[in-house]
Amino acid sequence: xxxxxxxxxxxxxxxxxxxxxxxxxxxxxxxxxxxxxxxxxxxxxxxxxxxxxxxxxxxxxxxxxxxxxxxxxxxxxxxxxxxxxxxxxxxxxxxxxxxxxxxxxxxxxxxxxxxxxxxxxxxxxxxxxxxxxxxxxxxxxxxxxxxxxxxxxxxxxxxxxxxxxxxxxxxxxxxxxxxxxxxxxxxxxxxxxxxxxxx
Amino acid sequence: xxxxxxxxxxxxxxxxxxxxxxxxxxxxxxxxxxxxxxxxxxxxxxxxxxxxxxxxxxxxxxxxxxxxxxxxxxxxxxxxxxxxxxxxxxxxxxxxxxxxxxxxxxxxxxxxxxxxxxxxxxxxxxxxxxxxxxxxxxxxxxxxxxxxxxxxxxxxxxxxxxxxxxxxxxxxxxxxxxxxxxxxxxxxxxxxxxxxxxx
Ligand SMILES: [Zn+2]
Ligand SMILES: [Zn+2]
Numbered sequence: 054x055x056x057x058x059x060x061x062x063x064x065x066x067x068x069x070x071x072x073x074x075x076x077x078x079x080x081x082x083x084x085x086x087x088x089x090x091x092x093x094x095x096x097x098x099x100x101x102x103x104x105x106x107x108x109x110x111x112x113x114x115x116x117x118x119x120x121x122x123x124x125x126x127x128x129x130x131x132x133x134x135x136x137x138x139x140x141x142x143x144x145x146x147x148x149x150x151x152x153x154x155x156x157x158x159x160x161x162x163x164x165x166x167x168x169x170x171x172x173x174x175x176x177x178x179x180x181x182x183x184x185x186x187x188x189x190x191x192x193x194x195x196x197x198x199x200x201x202x203x204x205x206x207x208x209x210x211x212x213x214x215x216x217x218x219x220x221x222x223x224x225x226x227x228x229x230x231x232x233x234x235x236x237x238x239x240x241x242x243x244x245x246x247x248x249x250x251x252x
Numbered sequence: 253x254x255x256x257x258x259x260x261x262x263x264x265x266x267x268x269x270x271x272x273x274x275x276x277x278x279x280x281x282x283x284x285x286x287x288x289x290x291x292x293x294x295x296x297x298x299x300x301x302x303x304x305x306x307x308x309x310x311x312x313x314x315x316x317x318x319x320x321x322x323x324x325x326x327x328x329x330x331x332x333x334x335x336x337x338x339x340x341x342x343x344x345x346x347x348x349x350x351x352x353x354x355x356x357x358x359x360x361x362x363x364x365x366x367x368x369x370x371x372x373x374x375x376x377x378x379x380x381x382x383x384x385x386x387x388x389x390x391x392x393x394x395x396x397x398x399x400x401x402x403x404x405x406x407x408x409x410x411x412x413x414x415x416x417x418x419x420x421x422x423x424x425x426x427x428x429x430x431x432x433x434x435x436x437x438x439x440x441x442x443x444x445x446x447x448x449x450x451x
Pocket of ligand 2: 310311312313314315321322323324325326
C-alpha cells in the first residue's frame with residue numbers, strides 16, 4: 054500500500070479508516086507521527102488506550118462518559134424539567150459548547166429513516182418516553198439536524214407527546230436548511246435555543 | 253474544548269494535531285473510534301505503540317525502516333549506480349508505488365529555502381555527496397517537487413556534481429508546474445521517470 058515496513062503499513066491502513074482521512078492523508082499523518090514520536094505518537098497511543106478502557110455509553114441518555122451514568126445525568130442541577138434531544142454525541146457536545154442549555158440530554162443515535170429502515174425501536178425513542186415520565190420532564194427540546202430525516206423524526210417525537218402536559222419545542226431561528234448542528238458556531242446555537250418555538 | 257470527559261478531550265486535542273484534521277474532524281474521529289473500540293480504537297493504539305518502538309530513520313538514506321539501514325539500502329540488488337533524490341519519505345513511497353525505479357534513494361528532508369533559512373547543511377546534501385563516491389553512483393535522478401524551492405534545490409545539487417563523471421537528471425515530462433509528487437498517479441510518475449533528461 055505504501056511500500057513502508059509492515060508495522061507502518063498496518064498503522065496507515067488503520068488510520069485510513071478514520072472519517073475524513075483517505076489513504077494519502079493517512080500516510081502523511083503517519084509520517085508526521087513518526088517524526089513526532091515522543092511528542093505525539095506515544096502520547097496518542099496512550100490516550101487511545103486510556104479512552105478504550107474508560108469510555109462508557111451513558112445507560113440513561115446515550116452520552117459518552119466514564120461511568121454507566123454520565124456526569125450530566127448524575128448532576129441533580131441538570132434535572133430542571135428540560136430534555137434536549139439530539140441525534141448524536143457530537144451534537145450534544147456542540148450544544149454544551151454554546152453553554153446556554155442547563156437541562157439534560159437524550160441522544161437518539163440517529164434519525165428515523167424509511168430508506169435505511171431505521172424505526173423508533175432502533176433509536177432511543179422508547180427510553181425517551183420512559184424518561185419524560187420518570188424524570189418529570191416538562192419540556193422536550195428537539196435539537197435535530199435540519200435535514201428531511203431530522204424533521205421526520207421531530208414530527209414523530211412531537212406525536213408521541215400529543216395530549217400530554219409535556220411541551221415539545223424545537224430549535225428555531227438560525228439553523229439553516231440542510232444544515233448540520235455540529236457545523237454551526239456557538240452563537241447561532243444560542244440564538245436558536247433562545248428563540249425555540251412549539252412544534 | 254468538546255465538553256467530553258477529560259480522557260476523551262485529551263485524545264481529541266492530540267488527534268487535532270495531525271495534519272489534515274482540525275478540531276471538528278478530530279471530534280468526529282474520536283467518536284467514531286469509541287464506537288469501534290474493538291475493531292479500530294484498540295488496534296490503532298497497539299499499532300501506534302508498535303511503530304513507536306520499531307520505526308527507525310535509515311542512517312544512509314533517510315528512509316523510514318525498522319533498522320539502522322533500511323531494506324533498500326541493505327539490498328545489493330538496488331545498488332545499480334542510480335540514486336533518486338526526494339524531498340521526503342512520502343515522495344519515496346510514491347516513487348516505490350510506481351514500481352519503475354530500481355536503484356536507491358536519498359531523502360533530503362526538505363528543500364533549500366532562503367525564506368525559511370534552510371541551507372545545504374540542514375538537508376542531507378553532504379551525505380549525498382559522500383554516497384555518490386562511496387556507492388560508485390553513475391546517475392543522480394532528482395525527483396523533487398516542481399515548486400520554486402524544489403527547483404532551486406535541483407540547480408544547487410546539479411552544481412555539486414559539475415565537472416564530475418556523475419550524470420544528474422531530473423524527472424521531466426508529466427510533473428505539472430507547482431505540482432507535488434505525492435499527489436500524482438503512478439502512471440504519471442512512471443512516464444516522468446522514463447522521459448528523464450539531463451539538468
Ligand atoms: Zn447521561
Ligand atoms: Zn536507506
